[in-house]
Amino acid sequence: xxxxxxxxxxxxxxxxxxxxxxxxxxxxxxxxxxxxxxxxxxxxxxxxxxxxxxxxxxxxxxxxxxxxxxxxxxxxxxxxxxxxxxxxxxxxxxxxxxxxxxxxxxxxxxxxxxxxxxxxxxxxxxxxxxxxxxxxxxxxxxxxxxxxxxxxxxxxxxxxxxxxxxxxxxxxxxxxxxxxxxxxxxxxxxxxxxxxxxxxxxxxxxxxxxxxxxxxxxxxxxxxxxxxxxxxxxxxxxxxxxxxxxxxxxxxxxxxxxxxxxxxxxxxxxxxxxxxxxxxxxxxxxxxxxxxxxxxxxxxxxxxxxxxxxxxxxxxxxxxxxxxxxxxxxxxxxxxxxxxxxxxxxxxxxxxxxxxxxxxxxxxxxxxxxxxxxxxxxxxxxxxxxxxxxxxxxxxxxxxxxxxxxxxxxxxxxxxxxxxxxxxx
Amino acid sequence: xxxxxxxxxxxxxxxxxxxxxxxxxxxxxxxxxxxxxxxxxxxxxxxxxxxxxxxxxxxxxxxxxxxxxxxxxxxxxxxxxxxxxxxxxxxxxxxxxxxxxxxxxxxxxxx
Numbered sequence: 001x002x003x004x005x006x007x008x009x010x011x012x013x014x015x016x017x018x019x020x021x022x023x024x025x026x027x028x029x030x031x032x033x034x035x036x037x038x039x040x041x042x043x044x045x046x047x048x049x050x051x052x053x054x055x056x057x058x059x060x061x062x063x064x065x066x067x068x069x070x071x072x073x074x075x076x077x078x079x080x081x082x083x084x085x086x087x088x089x090x091x092x093x094x095x096x097x098x099x100x101x102x103x104x105x106x107x108x109x110x111x112x113x114x115x116x117x118x119x120x121x122x123x124x125x126x127x128x129x130x131x132x133x134x135x136x137x138x139x140x141x142x143x144x145x146x147x148x149x150x151x152x153x154x155x156x157x158x159x160x161x162x163x164x165x166x167x168x169x170x171x172x173x174x175x176x177x178x179x180x181x182x183x184x185x186x187x188x189x190x191x192x193x194x195x196x197x198x199x200x201x202x203x204x205x206x207x208x209x210x211x212x213x214x215x216x217x218x219x220x221x222x223x224x225x226x227x228x229x230x231x232x233x234x235x236x237x238x239x240x241x242x243x244x245x246x247x248x249x250x251x252x253x254x255x256x257x258x259x260x261x262x263x264x265x266x267x268x269x270x271x272x273x274x275x276x277x278x279x280x281x282x283x284x285x286x287x288x289x290x291x292x293x294x295x296x297x298x299x300x301x302x303x304x305x306x307x308x309x310x311x312x313x314x315x316x317x318x319x320x321x322x323x324x325x326x327x328x329x330x331x332x333x334x335x336x337x338x339x340x341x342x343x344x345x346x347x348x349x350x351x352x353x354x355x356x357x358x359x360x361x362x363x364x365x366x367x368x369x370x371x372x373x374x375x376x377x378x379x380x381x382x383x384x385x386x387x388x389x390x391x392x393x394x395x396x397x398x399x400x401x402x403x404x405x406x407x408x409x410x411x412x413x414x415x416x417x418x419x420x421x422x423x424x425x
Numbered sequence: 426x427x428x429x430x431x432x433x434x435x436x437x438x439x440x441x442x443x444x445x446x447x448x449x450x451x452x453x454x455x456x457x458x459x460x461x462x463x464x465x466x467x468x469x470x471x472x473x474x475x476x477x478x479x480x481x482x483x484x485x486x487x488x489x490x491x492x493x494x495x496x497x498x499x500x501x502x503x504x505x506x507x508x509x510x511x512x513x514x515x516x517x518x519x520x521x522x523x524x525x526x527x528x529x530x531x532x533x534x535x536x
Contacts, residue, residue: 196532202525271509274474342532351481351489351499354536358506362448365528366510372526 004240004256004300011394012244019246019400023389028406029204030383035334041413042312042406043069046249047155047162047175049314049328050076053084054159054192055109060126063109064089064099065163068338069331074152074163075099075115079126086154086163087128091117092147098124115149124149159188179247179308182294183316190287191323191344195361197368198340203375205313205329205337206402211371212327213253213309213398215239230267243298244397249311249405251398254297257304260321277356279363280304281321286346286353289322309398311405322346323360335379341368429501430494432480436473436501439466443504444497448530451507456518460511467512470505477502490536499536 007015014021028034050065062077073089075098091098096119101108114131115124123132128149133142153164155172157180162172173180201208211217216239219231245252260280262268272278295318296303308316315327328340343361348354392400428440442458443466445451455463470477481489481499489495511518 193534194532195530195534197528198531199526199528269509269513270471271474271506271513274471275478275506341528348486348536350486351484351502352478354486354499355478355502355506358503362506362510365448365452365530366514366520368528369520369523369526372528373523376525 004242004298006394012241013394013397013400016246016397016401019397019404023391024400024403025388026382026390026403027388028403028410029206030334030379030385032334034410035204035331037410037413038331038406039069039071041410043067043165043331045164045166045169045409045413046312047164047169047172047310048312049160049162049310049326050074050086051161052159052188053156053161054189054194056084058111060111060113061109062099062112062115064107066105066107067163067330070165072152072165073097075149076154076161076163077126084154084156084161085126085128086152086161087149088152090150091119091122092130092149093117093120093122093133098149158184158186176310177247177250179245179250179252179294180310182297183292183308183318184294185290185292186295186318186324187287187289188324188344191346193345193347193357194342195357196340196342197365198338199368199372200332201337201339201372201375202335203337203379204335205331206406207375207378208327208329208337208339208371209309209313209315209402210396210399211375212315213251213307213402214396215241215253215255216393216395239395241395242296242300242303245297246397246401249409251309251311251401252294252297253307253398254300254303255305255307256300256302257320260304260319272359275356275359277359279360279367281319281323281360282345282353282356283321284356285322286349287322291318309402311402325364335383339372426494428494428497430480430498433473433477433498436469439469440497440501442466444500445504446500448503448507448533451504454504455508455511458508458511458518460517463508463511463518466505467509470501471509474502474505486536 006012009015013019051063055063056078059078059080062075064073064075066073074086075089076084076086079085089098096117097104098115098117121134122130125131128151130144130147133144136142155162157172157176218239241253241255243254257280261283265273268278276283295306304320306318313329317325323345326342330338332338343364345357348357427437428444429437445454477498481495484495489499515521
């Protein structure tokens with residue numbers, strides 16, 4: 001029996017009839033050909049979050065971002081007027097990667113007055129203009145104005161910096177839709193204490209999004225993280241979300257969360273009791289937050305956390321105790337991707353607050369290690385194609401939507417190209 | 426001079442092993458430890474955790490890294506948090522079924 005109300009249609013999935021309820025084919029996660037299409041159809045056309053404004057607070061601050069799927073590398077910089085700009089990270093002379101340190105394929109960050117190519121010393125200002133050419137008189141009618149850095153569309157939403165390779169893409173704010181609009185005003189800018197993780201994962205990028213857009217797995221895969229009695233109770237109880245929302249290509253899972261603080265202290269581990277912190281974050285709020293209307297959309301008192309997926313590969317998790325988490329999934333092959341997670345808290349005011357944050361981020365890693373390894377186990381077996389149709393439940397609605405959306409983007413792209421490639425849906 | 430403040434001399438036997446900078450290094454130390462080692466550290470530190478927090482709260486957080494004993498105590502607390510899962514959840518140093526998975530802390534605050 002449902003513990004939380006579902007839509008009148010009887011299920012979240014049927015509330016959105018375009019999503020369907022049939023078993024799902026995962027060919028889109030195991031086909032090298034499909035991945036090749038996704039690179040252009042999805043990663044070449046959608047808004048991709050590459051960081052936050054706090055990473056480049058002052059003029060001349062920059063960071064680079066490797067976008068293997070596109071493929072390109074971009075350099076994001078705060079220019080002299082304080083605007084955030086992005087450029088393809090390539091020197092106009094002979095194509096050397098412009099900004100890198102030690103290892104060309106590793107991301108870097110720093111501060112500069114201008115970008116100087118390591119190869120022949122061509123220089124570009126923070127607005128991308130070519131300002132210096134070594135031995136300029138050796139060139140033939142070189143018009144420096146025609147050789148500035150190649151700009152990438154770059155827009156900022158609530159402090160999040162996005163790029164888009166498609167010059168015709170709609171503006172960022174419209175792309176983020178109602179789900180984005182409903183998040184506006186959350187105090188992201190006050191949560192500047194960041195802890196970031198990176199993992200190379202042996203699965204298709206969508207499989208890890210799947211793992212974090214359903215919590216049906218949580219009482220089972222992560223059962224032992226709770227104390228034994230609580231774990232049994234959780235497994236019996238199962239998982240039901242408070243609400244799901246589908247908005248264009250994006251999706252939201254809204255969850256209950258009774259662990260911060262727990263109703264009964266015996267539910268949690270001894271160290272959590274002393275620290276008053278755990279996976280759901282420090283139990284005691286550090287700032288008052290007026291939640292924007294899109295958070296906890298069902299306005300349930302049991303609310304604990306919202307997971308927003310902004311297609312294709314950016315998630316924001318808003319936690320009731322007053323912190324947030326971001327995930328990124330950067331494909332590097334059909335069966336590999338780089339996973340990034342960042343936890344953001346208000347700056348700790350004392351050691352206690354700092355140690356509580358340590359508990360939250362360590363807990364995250366413990367869970368993440370279980371999730372990450374399970375994905376490789378899934379990837380290798382669905383690649384066998386021994387089984388090709390998988391039944392997904394109502395709590396997995398966002399997964400259906402993600403895979404439907406990816407297939408739709410690829411189909412739309414194929415329809416617009418002359419020689420479509422046959423891909424099973 | 427001891428590694429930890431005088432009030433925490435009972436934890437001094439664990440200081441050389443567990444006062445470690447960086448979460449990846451703390452996790453590596455956990456994996457390199459035996460369960461008896463982890464259990465001993467856990468049993469000694471859990472009852473002292475509240476004292477550690479209230480003692481360190483007597484100092485400006487930003488100043489702690491410049492006071493070696495206080496800094497070591499903070500790092501010891503981080504290590505406790507890191508290894509507590511081995512004792513409280515897993516019964517082994519490693520997260521179960523995490524064989525090939527690796528998650529690295531690529532950015533962490535100075536304190």
